[in-house]
Amino acid sequence: MSEQLDAGLIAEQIAESDQLSRPSGAHEVGKARRRKEDARLVTGRTTWTDNIQLPGMLYVAFLRSPMAHARITRVDTSAARTRPGVVAVYSGQDFADEQGSLPCAWPVTEDIVIPDHPPMAVEEVRYVGEAVACVVATDRYKAADALEAIEVDYEPLDAVIDMTEALAEGSPKVHETGNKAFTWKFAGGDIDAAFRDAPVVIDRTYVQQRLIPTAMEPRAVVATTDGETFTLYSSTQIPHVLRVMLALTTGIPEHKLRVIAPDVGGGFGSKLQVTAEEVLGLLITRRLGKPVKWTESRTEGNLTVHHGRDQLQRISIAAGRDGLIRGVRVDLLADMGAYLMLVTPGIPILGAFMYNGIYKMDAYDFTCTGVFTTKMPTDAYRGAGRPEATFAIERAMDELAHELGLDPIELRRRNWITHEEFPYTTICGLTYDSGNYEAATDRALALLGYDKLRAEQADRRDRRDPVQLGIGVSTFTEMCGLAPSRVLGSLSYGAGGWEHSSVRMLPTGKVEVVTGTSPHGQGHETAWSQIVADALGVPFDDVSVLHGDTSISHKGMDTYGSRSLVVGGIAVLQACEKVKDKARELAAHMLEASADDIEFAAGTFKVRGTDSGKTIQELALATFAAHDLPDRFEPGLDADATFDPDNFSFPHGTHLCAIEVDTETGATKIRSYVAVDDVGSVVNPLIVEGQVHGGIAQGIAQALFEEAVYDSEGNMLTTTMADYLIPSASDLPDFTTDRTETPATSNPLGVKGVGEAGTIASTPAIVNAIVDALRPYGVHDVRMPCTPERVWRTVIAAGETAWVGPGLAGNTGGTAEGNTAWVGPGLAGDTTDRGEPGTAGDRTDWVGPTAAEGTEAEGGDR
Amino acid sequence: MPRITVTVDGITYQEDVEPRLLLVHLLRDRLGKTGTPIGCDTGNCGACTVMLDGMSVKSCSVLAVQADGNDVVTIEGLAHGNEWHPMQKAFHEEHALQCGYCTPGMIMAAIDLLRDDPDPSEETVREGLEGNLCRCTGYCNIVRAVRRGAREMSQRSMPEQAEQTEREVRTP
Incomplete structure (x- = not known):
């Protein structure tokens, strides 16, 4: 298909759409501005939380549970209290009356079980790493030393590790109420009709392994008080949400509590949390009247920063022989860990609306059961529910393509929403406002050299080359820009999705912008400056962006879910519009004209048809003096705006990759990776590209490298960076990135958000490529992370006899010949450690896949 | 003590x-x-x-x-007054940092890498920075920055080298 493609024409179209989407008069928006944030970061003048030193500051160290599940029978802190430099030692009992319970703000069902979650364990521990005591000392070494002198006796209880076993009758219980937190259901269309007599049914089970977000900056907390008010510095993504939640948890009145997120070294969802250490930091400073600091070690972090993913996904697709999808059914087990933290139960639910991906279908059915285990709780991690959904549908689409002998791109083409069909309301009830899957895919195919690689793949298969080539496809969309408050309310989320900004002209003509977003690497100071520079017609360098301190930014919903630009950036723009309205009124007054006759361009308000005008800076100074203002005009050029979107935004894209798989060693090598993303209009292409790069790397990391491993007793085996492998530069290739641009229609900038796209798209692209490479061996799945050992074992398990030959292995025009050699999905597919397709669940009417169906491809599809 | x-x-x-x-x-x-x-x-x-x-x-x-x-x-x-080191400039120009937490170490390691190879290939940079982890950038722009910094550093030291070569030529 791609040989008919005119790459030049596409590039031209893209360039054209670039121009179209740029607002008229835009000089800064769209420009690859270098970041304002960089100066302090490249010279080491940053304020990380751990850098903060206050007079008389004390250091906190936590003693953490070595047991996954145990009753605490005795804690003796007396010896520790006598150690040099020790100021105080506390156990959970000491805080029992005041520590409250860490909040869960997303009770997804009415009957959800939300167990009490004391910041410091009092009677029982439920995961390794849970805090059981702490030392407060004059320096960090002395605090750590004294931990050794605390004695704790435990009465071991059974660990609960595996979700399926946890739900079985007779399983040991994590909480008295049992191991099920909730079951959440969602459906659209007649799913039974879709599956009844469906010519093809794909039924697969995928394991989303547990991940550790691993922001480079470990968490840190500094808490201080003047006896009446409290200040908490924390390495957090959510100073505003945190303030509300901490006030509710600790009883410190909200107006007496200031929360500051100083420079924050990455988050990826892991700092979207209300943590035990934040609550305890406040309680300790309240008791001692001294500033206290806690900084986690990486090992503490691996144990106790909330984890991500950990789901068991059963997905079934019913389709016709033409490949058209009739329905998708999803049955999900989601590991909550030991407790429900801030948005733990909501994470898999966010994915519920995305298993249909970019495809049209008649019916959809989704069930998710949240399960308690004796592990660290899970919660938001880059993508939060949507990478899981995208992985499952994109993996399953490749399986369907294979069953039908269709090229995976062709299958997607037959099913996706075409660009003429937007806005399109999906089977999940979301209205995708805009998109062009054809354009992004065509561009990606051209950049990858798809057909040439398919030819090479066929050649390697013919030669039975021990190094096979696989091509991975991932076409995705995501719902982001969280979010319309009304929709969040309908999903039982505890907060809204609006964002706030205020913009003020200073007397000298400079501009201060306050934003409720809380950047930690995203470059908001730069991007918001670009938006303001265009809106007010002021120089980029004359704009400062303030954020991350509840005393400065009194109102906000913070940064996560690719929402900052799509919601917060629009609030900035709207505040600018209000400032301009005010300035227009003043200009009219000063120029002795009607406001209707005043036009604004490039920072100057002019009387239409004359040269008579006032710059916005002149107007700002005039309001400072306030000597001659219109009646009832409030001195000052400033305004607040709060934006609550009507819809989510839906970035999309096509990611393709080519991977060489050495079948003798299991080693995989990414030969090329192409990402064509459509994130709508772009404020700063440099920042967008950076976000895509980082996202791709993080998605690849899940596919190839990372897994948080617990043993059968609930001990974590991946407590250091030597065990939990985040990729280094030598593990990754260069990425080829490009964009198509279909502006969002849901906001005036046409932007869609870019923070999570790369992570959502890349994981299935990688695994699809590896499986594609191994098709001739009868392989239908490799469990993530696809380490060399796991790939090698999969090949070995498939066995030499499983070689099914190039004719069948390819996705391109397979025929029914050679059926006898085929290793059906029941044998080779889904050989996961946990999932057993066909045996899970109680659906006696389940239409299982059969080997015969899989190879009866229709001829002439291409 | x-x-x-x-x-x-x-x-x-x-x-x-x-x-x-x-x-x-x-x-x-x-x-x-x-x-x-x-x-x-x-x-x-x-x-x-x-x-x-x-x-x-x-x-x-x-x-x-x-x-x-x-x-x-x-x-x-690293900087001389307000004049940044070429590697600091290169990281800024190439957008080789996002949260910036790894950046100090990354810049120091990059400078050290150039002692062995003043004009490293992409592969050399990737292998040379194996011991420095970044979670934000996916490394593409870091690699570009290091190569850019290397070019700028060698241009800066070229006058000295030229001088040295001149001296060497004169010595015999």
Whole structure:
């Protein structure tokens, strides 16, 4: 298909759409501005939380549970209290009356079980790493030393590790109420009709392994008080949400509590949390009247920063022989860990609306059961529910393509929403406002050299080359820009999705912008400056962006879910519009004209048809003096705006990759990776590209490298960076990135958000490529992370006899010949450690896949 | 308690230190050199990389007493006044940082890498920075920045080299 493609024409179209989407008069928006944030970061003048030193500051160290599940029978802190430099030692009992319970703000069902979650364990521990005591000392070494002198006796209880076993009758219980937190259901269309007599049914089970977000900056907390008010510095993504939640948890009145997120070294969802250490930091400073600091070690972090993913996904697709999808059914087990933290139960639910991906279908059915285990709780991690959904549908689409002998791109083409069909309301009830899957895919195919690689793949298969080539496809969309408050309310989320900004002209003509977003690497100071520079017609360098301190930014919903630009950036723009309205009124007054006759361009308000005008800076100074203002005009050029979107935004894209798989060693090598993303209009292409790069790397990391491993007793085996492998530069290739641009229609900038796209798209692209490479061996799945050992074992398990030959292995025009050699999905597919397709669940009417169906491809599809 | 003398970014300090005190804690907690951050405890992430007598070390894996009598350069000592080091400029120009937490260590490691290879290939840079982890950038722009910084550093040192070559030519 791609040989008919005119790459030049596409590039031209893209360039054209670039121009179209740029607002008229835009000089800064769209420009690859270098970041304002960089100066302090490249010279080491940053304020990380751990850098903060206050007079008389004390250091906190936590003693953490070595047991996954145990009753605490005795804690003796007396010896520790006598150690040099020790100021105080506390156990959970000491805080029992005041520590409250860490909040869960997303009770997804009415009957959800939300167990009490004391910041410091009092009677029982439920995961390794849970805090059981702490030392407060004059320096960090002395605090750590004294931990050794605390004695704790435990009465071991059974660990609960595996979700399926946890739900079985007779399983040991994590909480008295049992191991099920909730079951959440969602459906659209007649799913039974879709599956009844469906010519093809794909039924697969995928394991989303547990991940550790691993922001480079470990968490840190500094808490201080003047006896009446409290200040908490924390390495957090959510100073505003945190303030509300901490006030509710600790009883410190909200107006007496200031929360500051100083420079924050990455988050990826892991700092979207209300943590035990934040609550305890406040309680300790309240008791001692001294500033206290806690900084986690990486090992503490691996144990106790909330984890991500950990789901068991059963997905079934019913389709016709033409490949058209009739329905998708999803049955999900989601590991909550030991407790429900801030948005733990909501994470898999966010994915519920995305298993249909970019495809049209008649019916959809989704069930998710949240399960308690004796592990660290899970919660938001880059993508939060949507990478899981995208992985499952994109993996399953490749399986369907294979069953039908269709090229995976062709299958997607037959099913996706075409660009003429937007806005399109999906089977999940979301209205995708805009998109062009054809354009992004065509561009990606051209950049990858798809057909040439398919030819090479066929050649390697013919030669039975021990190094096979696989091509991975991932076409995705995501719902982001969280979010319309009304929709969040309908999903039982505890907060809204609006964002706030205020913009003020200073007397000298400079501009201060306050934003409720809380950047930690995203470059908001730069991007918001670009938006303001265009809106007010002021120089980029004359704009400062303030954020991350509840005393400065009194109102906000913070940064996560690719929402900052799509919601917060629009609030900035709207505040600018209000400032301009005010300035227009003043200009009219000063120029002795009607406001209707005043036009604004490039920072100057002019009387239409004359040269008579006032710059916005002149107007700002005039309001400072306030000597001659219109009646009832409030001195000052400033305004607040709060934006609550009507819809989510839906970035999309096509990611393709080519991977060489050495079948003798299991080693995989990414030969090329192409990402064509459509994130709508772009404020700063440099920042967008950076976000895509980082996202791709993080998605690849899940596919190839990372897994948080617990043993059968609930001990974590991946407590250091030597065990939990985040990729280094030598593990990754260069990425080829490009964009198509279909502006969002849901906001005036046409932007869609870019923070999570790369992570959502890349994981299935990688695994699809590896499986594609191994098709001739009868392989239908490799469990993530696809380490060399796991790939090698999969090949070995498939066995030499499983070689099914190039004719069948390819996705391109397979025929029914050679059926006898085929290793059906029941044998080779889904050989996961946990999932057993066909045996899970109680659906006696389940239409299982059969080997015969899989190879009866229709001829002439291409 | 041992007394050590160490020069950090051009200033000489005499400090009494516990033998177990890590160099990175001396820098951060005692000398206020917080430009060098800590990302792990196992020497894996490289965020704390500094120069010790001209060679890059991970300061979480060096004891303060081991730096006795030595010269330490941190990210804070790279710029000359307001003139950034070419590698600092290159990281800015190529958008090679997002949250910036790995950046100090990454820049120090990159400069060290160029001692062995002043004009490294992409592959050399990727392998040379294996001990420095970044979670934000996917490394593409870091690799570009290091190569850009290398070019700018070699251009800057070219006049000196030319001078040297001239001298060598004259010597016989």
